[in-house]
Amino acid sequence: MAVRALPAGSGIWGSAAGLILAAGLVLVLAAASIFIGVADMSVGALMEGGENGRALQLLFVSRIPRTLAIVLSGMSMGVAAIIMQMLFRNRFVEPTTTGTVEAASLGLLATALLAPALPIFSKMLVAALFALAATFLFLRFVAKIPSSASLIVPLLGLMFGGVINAVTTFLAYRYDLLQSLAAWTNGDFSSVLRGRYELLWIAGLLAALSYLAADRFTVAGLGEAFTRNLGLNYGRILAFGLCIVSLVAAAAVVTAGAVPFFGLIVANVVRMMVGDNLRRALPWVALSGAAFLLACDIAGRTLRFPYEIPVGTVVGVLGSAIFLYLLLRRRARFG
Amino acid sequence: MIEIAGVSKTYEDETVLDDVSLVLPESGITAIVGPNGAGKSTLLSIIARLITPSAGAVRVDGLDVQKTKSDVLAKRLAILRQVNHVGMRLTVEELVTFGRFPHCGSRPTAEDERHVREAIAYLGLEALSGRFLDELSGGQRQRAFVAMVLAQDTNYVLLDEPLNSLDMKHAAAMMKLLRRAADTFGKSIVVVVHDINFASIYADRIVAMRDGRVVLEGTSDTFMREAVLRDIYDTHIDVREVDGHRLGLHYL
Numbered sequence: 001m002a003v004r005a006l007p008a009g010s011g012i013w014g015s016a017a018g019l020i021l022a023a024g025l026v027l028v029l030a031a032a033s034i035f036i037g038v039a040d041m042s043v044g045a046l047m048e049g050g051e052n053g054r055a056l057q058l059l060f061v062s063r064i065p066r067t068l069a070i071v072l073s074g075m076s077m078g079v080a081a082i083i084m085q086m087l088f089r090n091r092f093v094e095p096t097t098t099g100t101v102e103a104a105s106l107g108l109l110a111t112a113l114l115a116p117a118l119p120i121f122s123k124m125l126v127a128a129l130f131a132l133a134a135t136f137l138f139l140r141f142v143a144k145i146p147s148s149a150s151l152i153v154p155l156l157g158l159m160f161g162g163v164i165n166a167v168t169t170f171l172a173y174r175y176d177l178l179q180s181l182a183a184w185t186n187g188d189f190s191s192v193l194r195g196r197y198e199l200l201w202i203a204g205l206l207a208a209l210s211y212l213a214a215d216r217f218t219v220a221g222l223g224e225a226f227t228r229n230l231g232l233n234y235g236r237i238l239a240f241g242l243c244i245v246s247l248v249a250a251a252a253v254v255t256a257g258a259v260p261f262f263g264l265i266v267a268n269v270v271r272m273m274v275g276d277n278l279r280r281a282l283p284w285v286a287l288s289g290a291a292f293l294l295a296c297d298i299a300g301r302t303l304r305f306p307y308e309i310p311v312g313t314v315v316g317v318l319g320s321a322i323f324l325y326l327l328l329r330r331r332a333r334f335g
Numbered sequence: 336m337i338e339i340a341g342v343s344k345t346y347e348d349e350t351v352l353d354d355v356s357l358v359l360p361e362s363g364i365t366a367i368v369g370p371n372g373a374g375k376s377t378l379l380s381i382i383a384r385l386i387t388p389s390a391g392a393v394r395v396d397g398l399d400v401q402k403t404k405s406d407v408l409a410k411r412l413a414i415l416r417q418v419n420h421v422g423m424r425l426t427v428e429e430l431v432t433f434g435r436f437p438h439c440g441s442r443p444t445a446e447d448e449r450h451v452r453e454a455i456a457y458l459g460l461e462a463l464s465g466r467f468l469d470e471l472s473g474g475q476r477q478r479a480f481v482a483m484v485l486a487q488d489t490n491y492v493l494l495d496e497p498l499n500s501l502d503m504k505h506a507a508a509m510m511k512l513l514r515r516a517a518d519t520f521g522k523s524i525v526v527v528v529h530d531i532n533f534a535s536i537y538a539d540r541i542v543a544m545r546d547g548r549v550v551l552e553g554t555s556d557t558f559m560r561e562a563v564l565r566d567i568y569d570t571h572i573d574v575r576e577v578d579g580h581r582l583g584l585h586y587l
Binding site: 091150214215218219221222225226228229230231232233271272275276277279 | 380383384385404405406407408409410413414415416422423424425426429433434436437440441467484487
């Protein structure tokens with residue numbers, strides 16, 4: 001595995017064959033994800049039907065929704081992270097290191113307290129608005145600090161998220177909603193059922209839609225002056241990107257929950273491998289996000305079978321190991 | 336023709352540009368020189384609509400840069416600012432292709448690809464075209480960015496200290512190349528340079544600035560004089576003539 005990428009556009013990273021291979025891997029993992037679980041899901045059990053047709057029901061009500069939720073979350077969280085990294089011009093940001101997810105949780109809590117009767121879609125929109133406001137505020141703030149040293153930004157972001165989270169926790173504590181709060185920010189797919197994950201399709205769709213603006217996001221990553229020199233409207237690119245990021249974060253929070261640091265890991269690994277041209281990197285981020293989250297979820301479900309390890313924990317352990325390995329390897333190469 | 340009419344820029348109580356009026360021609364090299372803080376970069380950014388002036392207006396071929404659509408201007412005028420230590424992992428070819436964005440958007444045609452190839456060849460970067468920017472030396476990266484603005488194929492090219500991070504060999508090569516680009520393609524190139532000797536040798540016109548004002552417009556002959564340089568830089572610089580070029584010995 002060559003980390004120092006081959007000349008771009010050549011080799012496996014630039015080829016359609018590589019993407020097809022990756023898509024194949026996602027399908028294999030998705031199939032494995034569907035057939036792992038406590039209940040018997042063998043072909044025989046599925047074919048029984050009739051009185052014993054519980055397996056088929058389980059498949060459609062629980063297993064397939066769960067797998068779809070993972071695929072959609074993995075794709076959209078990876079895409080949201082890499083877009084954010086372009087807009088912030090910093091490779092350590094993602095929705096959980098900038099207060100975006102925390103703000104979405106606060107928004108969701110606000111709807112739970114003030115307008116509990118709202119349909120879930122409207123709740124998501126409110127959460128997205130909170131996320132958008134917080135991310136925009138943070139972006140303005142980052143632009144003001146004199147030292148834009150790359151590690152300062154995520155550190156400030158984590159603090160910012162911590163402040164928002166303190167407010168949210170206080171309110172949740174007062175109104176006895178602490179348990180829901182934990183579920184929003186710690187991704188867990190074990191409770192995904194048909195009818196309770198569908199908003200993730202919106203996140204998946206937005207991730208796909210972002211491909212249309214791939215070149216614009218790359219240009220924005222080169223800076224505001226660079227963007228305006230090319231006659232592009234920087235503010236519009238920023239607004240579009242932040243809307244996608246906020247809606248993805250909100251969709252994650254109202255369904256299965258966001259997985260901390262997940263997008264950060266996926267986006268960085270892909271950027272090291274294929275480079276920062278989003279037109280080439282976005283499909284890789286989407287596919288490897290799906291594959292990585294599926295793999296982590298499968299690992300979490302099989303390691304202590306029949307119990308489950310939360311997917312966030314697996315992502316944390318596996319992801320940081322992979323990330324460290326790549327960082328050290330890269331450093332060694334550049335000496 | 337770029338017409339700068341009464342342009343000022345103030346930040347709170349600090350005046351960076353003070354009523355600058357200037358006309359830059361349609362072709363040739365114009366060097367903007369002056370001590371640190373003279374407002375050179377600010378002026379360049381205002382011409383390129385990156386900064387809004389506090390007063391006055393800039394017209395490029397008759398188009399007011401503040402009122403004209405940005406994508407229209409992007410086909411007439413390109414700017415390269417000095418902050419390009421970006422950590423973006425793009426290949427040289429990808430970067431230069433972005434220079435074609437004003438012409439083709441995200442869909443480069445054969446014509447656009449030809450421009451990209453020519454710009455890369457012009458800067459002698461053929462062997463590096465598939466390399467990532469973060470794998471290049473500072474000088475190579477600088478040349479890649481210059482290739483990008485040349486690929487943008489605009490009549491006016493504004494370069495803010497393009498010699499930064501170039502060694503002696505590459506700095507001279509860059510100025511020769513800009514000279515050639517101005518002569519063969521009839522472009523108007525405006526460069527901010529610190530080394531007065533590069534301005535003296537390669538520029539057709541020199542604009543000297545100090546404290547936010549234009550204090551001199553002229554040629555090497557009018558600028559490279561000891562009395563003039565002392566007024567602008569507050570220091571004595573011996574001027575000698577070498578092979579027909581007036582050189583300032585500012586090392587002494």
